[in-house]
Amino acid sequence: MTRRARVLATLGPASDAPDVMEAVAAAGADGFRLNFSHGTHEQKAAEIAGIRALEEKLGRHFPIMGDLQGPTVRLGDFQPVQVSRGSRVTLARDGGSGIPVPSDEFFRLVEVGDEVTFEGGRIAARVVERSGGTVVVEALVEGTLAPRKTVAIRGKEYDLPSPTEKDMLDLKFIVEQGLEYVALSFVRSREDVRRLREALSELGSDAWVIAKVETIPGVENVDSVAEESDAVLVARGDLGAKFPLEDMPFIQTRIVDAARARGRPVIVATQLLDSMMENPIPTRSEVVDVFTAVRDGADAVLLTGETAAGRHPVESVEWASRIVARAEEGYAPRRMAMDGGTSIYDAFALGVVELAESMGAKIVAYSRSGNTARRIARHRPSVDTYVFTPDARTARKISLIWGVIPAGILGATDLEGLANEVVRRGLAKEGDRLVLVRGVQKDTTDMLRVKVL
Ligand SMILES: Nc1ncnc2c1ncn2[C@@H]1O[C@H](COP(=O)(O)OP(=O)(O)O)[C@@H](O)[C@H]1O
Ligand SMILES: C=C(OP(=O)(O)O)C(=O)O
Ligand SMILES: [K+]
Numbered sequence: 263m264t265r266r267a268r269v270l271a272t273l274g275p276a277s278d279a280p281d282v283m284e285a286v287a288a289a290g291a292d293g294f295r296l297n298f299s300h301g302t303h304e305q306k307a308a309e310i311a312g313i314r315a316l317e318e319k320l321g322r323h324f325p326i327m328g329d330l331q332g333p334t335v336r337l338g339d340f341q342p343v344q345v346s347r348g349s350r351v352t353l354a355r356d357g358g359s360g361i362p363v364p365s366d367e368f369f370r371l372v373e374v375g376d377e378v379t380f381e382g383g384r385i386a387a388r389v390v391e392r393s394g395g396t397v398v399v400e401a402l403v404e405g406t407l408a409p410r411k412t413v414a415i416r417g418k419e420y421d422l423p424s425p426t427e428k429d430m431l432d433l434k435f436i437v438e439q440g441l442e443y444v445a446l447s448f449v450r451s452r453e454d455v456r457r458l459r460e461a462l463s464e465l466g467s468d469a470w471v472i473a474k475v476e477t478i479p480g481v482e483n484v485d486s487v488a489e490e491s492d493a494v495l496v497a498r499g500d501l502g503a504k505f506p507l508e509d510m511p512f513i514q515t516r517i518v519d520a521a522r523a524r525g526r527p528v529i530v531a532t533q534l535l536d537s538m539m540e541n542p543i544p545t546r547s548e549v550v551d552v553f554t555a556v557r558d559g560a561d562a563v564l565l566t567g568e569t570a571a572g573r574h575p576v577e578s579v580e581w582a583s584r585i586v587a588r589a590e591e592g593y594a595p596r597r598m599a600m601d602g603g604t605s606i607y608d609a610f611a612l613g614v615v616e617l618a619e620s621m622g623a624k625i626v627a628y629s630r631s632g633n634t635a636r637r638i639a640r641h642r643p644s645v646d647t648y649v650f651t652p653d654a655r656t657a658r659k660i661s662l663i664w665g666v667i668p669a670g671i672l673g674a675t676d677l678e679g680l681a682n683e684v685v686r687r688g689l690a691k692e693g694d695r696l697v698l699v700r701g702v703q704k705d706t707t708d709m710l711r712v713k714v715l
């Protein structure tokens with residue numbers, strides 16, 4: 263049984279050298295994330311070229327996710343500052359004597375007594391004074407304040423437009439570079455997702471949209487956010503800075519279930535193997551954390567700092583792959599009832615899965631846009647699911663989805679052609695049973711065929 267949940271890796275200084283990128287891919291990375299909160303377009307163009315070159319070399323398809331910074335507040339540029347518990351630090355709108363927080367919205371919102379968190383809560387501080395364009399905070403834990411790290415105020419949300427001007431510049435680059443996925447940070451409602459989709463269609467892009475759920479309203483609206491998105495990401499870094507940490511397991515389950523009930527691929531991200539930023543092996547609790555994400559039925563786990571800035575990017579991916587493969591032995595994620603209105607296409611896909619499972623048949627599908635693959639995979643078929651696509655872009659898109667095995671690139675074909683292809687590629691042999699499916703569209707005849715080879 264091939265490993266069915268995917269492992270995604272964030273590229274950054276620790277991993278974007280070509281030889282390290284290749285080692286990360288060989289270690290089991292199924293796709294990559296580029297974080298537009300950091301780095302330059304030049305660096306990212308080189309990373310993208312490196313990934314596309316790897317596809318040729320390894321004969322695989324790697325989806326690339328462009329992760330937009332979204333409406334947030336990040337520290338400006340300054341020399342990192344060590345803080346210890348109780349030490350006081352000044353945050354200033356424009357630097358000067360303090361640490362720069364280049365955001366009017368932050369200073370509009372922050373009040374004495376607020377808990378300010380940095381870098382997803384890795385460092386927290388209490389606001390003890392404020393005057394005009396500066397606030398004084400007292401560190402609650404020790405740590406290093408570093409440039410461009412996120413700044414959040416626990417329990418409060420910034421009222422900033424989404425997507426931001428920076429997002430629109432990054433989006434144009436992402437579309438020009440032909441990335442398969444665009445992730446939007448700090449989604450609050452379906453309207454945030456809708457505005458991104460409008461911007462994408464104006465740019466003429468069919469990239470799939472990933473909603474990063476990491477705000478209080480984003481969790482409250484998770485059902486409608488999932489409905490509006492192509493995929494959902496549980497952004498535990500900022501979630502942990504907004505909610506009490508003890509709520510995290512409940513919030514993760516809530517988001518995963520909402521996405522799965524709507525057949526949206528769901529990605530669990532951040533701090534999964536956090537100690538591997540420093541150490542070559544994970545802790546026991548991190549192994550259980552990755553296991554839990556798989557058992558919750560996630561389509562993918564996403565490594566962030568571990569592969570972007572950690573000391574062991576390759577080992578981090580190796581461990582994630584090992585744990586995912588072991589977690590899936592003898593286990594098929596529970597099937598979710600379909601929420602949010604089911605089209606005949608969804609009902610048809612469920613029928614395909616049940617028919618194939620009842621016969622112990624392999625599913626062999628042709629998916630023009632990737633939607634048929636998504637509709638079948640949402641039911642977590644216990645049989646192998648091979649999907650042919652018309653081009654590399656769609657093959658990359660479906661490579662992020664649980665259980666889908668990209669079988670190859672084909673021009674439009676009929677069901678007999680699909681059967682011939684799986685045999686020709688050695689994916690099926692004499693005696694195998696096949697359920698052959700073509701993308702379910704209104705005008706498609708000859709959509710389904712059962713065949714014994
Ligand atoms: N493209 C990049 N260039 C430079 N540093 C990066 C890049 N991507 C990530 N990093 C570093 O790795 C850290 C963790 O990565 P990630 O969790 O993706 O970032 P963040 O949580 O800040 O959005 C970042 O805070 C940053 O210090
Ligand atoms: C993935 C996340 O977003 P970012 O790392 O960009 O803050 C997160 O917050 O967990
Ligand atoms: K980001």
Ligand SMILES: [Mg+2]
Pocket residue numbers: 447476497499500
């Ligand atoms: Mg985040």
